[in-house]
Amino acid sequence: MLLIGTDAPQAHIPLEVRSGRHDQPYAIKTQLGWAVRGPVTDTTTQKSANVNFQQSADVLLQQQLEKMWTTDFDDKVKVERNSMSLEDKKALNTMNSSLRYENGHYKLKLPWRDEKAVMPNNLTLAHARLEHLKRKLARDQELHKMYTASVTDYIQKGHAQEVTHIESDSNRVWYLPHHPVTNTNKPGKVRVVFDCAAKYKGISLNSQLLQGPDFMNSLVGVLIRFRQEPVAIAADIEAMFHQVRVEDLDCDALRFLWWPEGDMTQQPRCYKMLVHLFGATSSPSCTAYALIRTASDNAHMYKPEVVNTVKRNFYVDDCLKSVSSDEKAIELAADLQSLLRRGGFRLTKWLSNKRDVVESIPESERARSIMNLSKSDSSPVDRALGVQWNVEKDELKFKVQLSEKPITRRGILSIVSSIFDPLGLVAPVTLRAKAIVQNLCRQKLSWDDPIPEKDTYEWKQWLDTLPYLESVSVRRCFKPQDFGTLKNAQLHVFCDGSQLGYGACVYLRLKDEKNLISCSLVAGKSRLAPIKRHLFQDLNFQEQLSLPGFIR
Template structure:
């Protein structure tokens, strides 16, 4: 580095060093970029004339003599390089008064040659070298790089308007000159030049490699070609995004995403970063046709972002609207009108727009890109299939033991009883980088959205103010490199703020990827629902602000910073979240484990509440009950007292008996409950509708839109919303799953319309699905101390699929018999054809798994008899094989 600095003249070296702070050490790459830029400027300003003569003097250095560099380098010899024409001490620009020469002025460069000529003339500058003397006194040997004239500077070269046009479109000799020009312009074909730029992109080793990119503000995302990702060795993250173009008639599936850092080719002070989606190919080679030489000459005097804009070449990166506002230069000239138009960016001037050409290409490139995240549908389908699956085995993750040990070693209890936990990182400290840039961009985008919707802004500000007033949020005492982006979801007149801890940092790693998730501690939803049905008096409540009721270790709060301000005119604030935050992958475990820790510490005094917390709680929903009202009141009071020991409280109380709620504060009770003949409406309990007044489970189905343009995607979206954790709607969901299977057999694309036959069956299904609103399932299964219980199971198979169902038979001492539907599941037949006997066996297997899944119920009720029925004789064959 110091050897290279010694090779520069004093003036150039000083300009280089002024680009950096005193405590910042530049790299060799910084120096090379600077030198390349200076060479480019020299080329523009001096043309192709004789280069200045250089004289070199060498002298031995005295002991301990420092070099002229300010970075602490020492050398045994110094090299002094000076040009034949010394640089003036002052380089103040006469146009903008900034500290640079006239030919370096962006305002001067942006002007057309005629305007530049007038500026030079008015400031009495030399037309050849732009110096402070007249042309007749100029001693410079520089020549115009366009025509080699010694009488004007390259920036003052005029392009004759006729030449390029006539060369592109010759006309008969008998035509008048003026008419010829007009004819050429009116009949001449044209093309549209898309904005391209040369940049540098960071590879896996941290070095920057050249890349050619296309700038498209019509794209919602930035994209990178798969070949570029492979060459750069970037780490690929999964990304399920559907990409569509104009007309939404073609959809692409992304191949993942990568974190990309871009630098301009001729500067290193500006860096932009984003998460780019990987595609097989960005576009065809651009430009699609050869451009006339006149276009290149027109903009030869300004620093172009793509010096090879006229050469057809490969595009490996699409810079979309996520980065476009951040690459525009806002100071000085921003646009030069013409054909094409020049726009000033951090990469240099990019050219785009209509360009006259001798012939136009039949292939036109349009790059409007719209994205639709597949995550919402994926999440719905994941939940649908998880609910449909019968879980009979529990698998342990070796990491869970480490996570549990970490919790026990780091969790403390504050004097007021509140618990304080730490983030369970996989390694300490976590290997996370910076997210400040992307968090700031997303906040500014959120701020713009909020101030276009005043009501939404007021709700958001109210949320932040409440967070701060409760002590869950405070002003950060120091900046953190990791900032959490946040946004809101506004649904049914209710605001929900989402903290995105899955955002990738500048190293391509998210905070969630650095955290241990922890073991699953809550009971399964079907088990909690069945347990609720065995209590004569049911009650449920919600732990208020469960996550925010648990403090976070102050050393880990630096990973929970956010940006906020009450007004765009106010200073940007960096705030710190002081409690467990939803959106973190470890938060559910930390909250549930803290509830269990509370039972360990205080549970002996509250036996009924302890059982409910351990076995009848799903995240923050407690769903329990008792055999009578008196015991239910004791349970309610124990729950309030137990959670109060940890400064937690219960809200949204509901019960099948009004006495449980009678002495609770009004704002602690679900508002929808009504007794005494009132139909209080339905409450959501673990995703199901429960009507406490009638003590039944019901379904409310919104009438769907009947449309002949349904697609496989829309069918999946509708079916995934049928939440049926215990299988009471199995006949309905089975028909829906058969429709899905038929779309797969038909080989339909995700966005392709359904064939007429499938569409007719699907619309018929939608017409009848509203009938589910007429169904009600009694909550209570008539459990009494004197009753005897039996489990009855049935299974069957057919060419379309197979199913299984379980019932509970209770018989009281007065021989009062009740049959209650417990659980059911159905499956469609495999795509590969299977015999009926095999499908019957699969049905029997499904029934046996259903029985295993309710073993806890069987033991709790002390069930004496279990009867499983199948009408298939294939079971005799199995028994015969076992006997042999």
């Protein structure tokens, strides 16, 4: 065995050790990664061996845990978040140089890491995954029917087409495995998800694509602006990713196998997607870029408020906007539909807390009176706690939907990490659950070990109280009804810290010309104190929660 880098001992300091029985190898994690050491069988005889690498589920759980610790307070300043890396600049250059407007839609190249890279022929992987899909669909006729309808819809709408010439001039021909994903909130529908992360010979489509700049607005910012004025409107872009086309030559990297008309008795044929995919690492950036260009390219035809609404009041494909009067809302809704149609986007599922505004929208374009604000930018998830907008009462409410999970570190983390409270309106409640998770980490229990009786009791007690949050409501608009002309506005920030954690909340104090005063909770934040903390760290909590840091 050859050891490289022994002159840099800090690179080999064990960060974590995982051992088996006394006669088994053990794994050591250093700054260079994981290494396995220990006895092997007789090495005098030459034998062939297969080596397989898989990312441990425990590693993924640890990443999920770290994400939960850092969700509430974003320590990055705004300038740092908005700055672009060299890769982001390269992706943006690709978007700028390749952007075309064709048949009512924008068309963009895929932002490749290396334009000259050659991708291996992964057709065998696609066939193997298709066989797995065939067995799954054969067991569920209803799923087969819905999945076939979804693929057929792609073809009929021009989002996909059959490949008639298998040979291609492109050096990046790639076949994407695909599978169905259902959402309990959308019964009767199934989404076709293309596995852009599927690897063949160490390469996947996502590994060859640049992610691109983050053009997404802050969800907290969008929600706070949504609460500014008394008249609220909301809408959704239908199939947003599929409204942005992909450059023709790049479509060969988006091939997939499917049976004609879903008939699994026939030989599968080759198709290719012509649009940006849900699941491709570059799709959020490319589609957001096309949306922004729709607004800027047509800015001369619309009022600044219409253009700014597209740029500042969308989170992914959801539009959330508040204005001062019904008339402004009706005009804005019409202008937004007109503007986005120029980019090939259709705004639908309209909602408003004002009847006149709703009646100005065609009935086929309206949504129901409850809007789920628990947006997920990935696959559909079941939220243990989610936020909803009750349109009729014009209130923000909480929806509790608990699923059965084992009382282990794994099961508890699954529930706690599914809590969605972006404004931190019930942060004191969710902090208690995070403290339970932290305490289990402190005890160094394995992910699936039974937890101590004391912690079990505390966890069950927290679960029993969670449904009471459904009775909690917060007024959407900061201004109460019949509030007059705004005379004065103040932000009041309260913060505190302890050995358990630290938190802050912001209230908005408004005064009108009649000296009527209204106070509203804007947002709250909380974070657990680190398991390993320095002596003076508690004294720094107040400094960390200073007004500039929290408001950003």
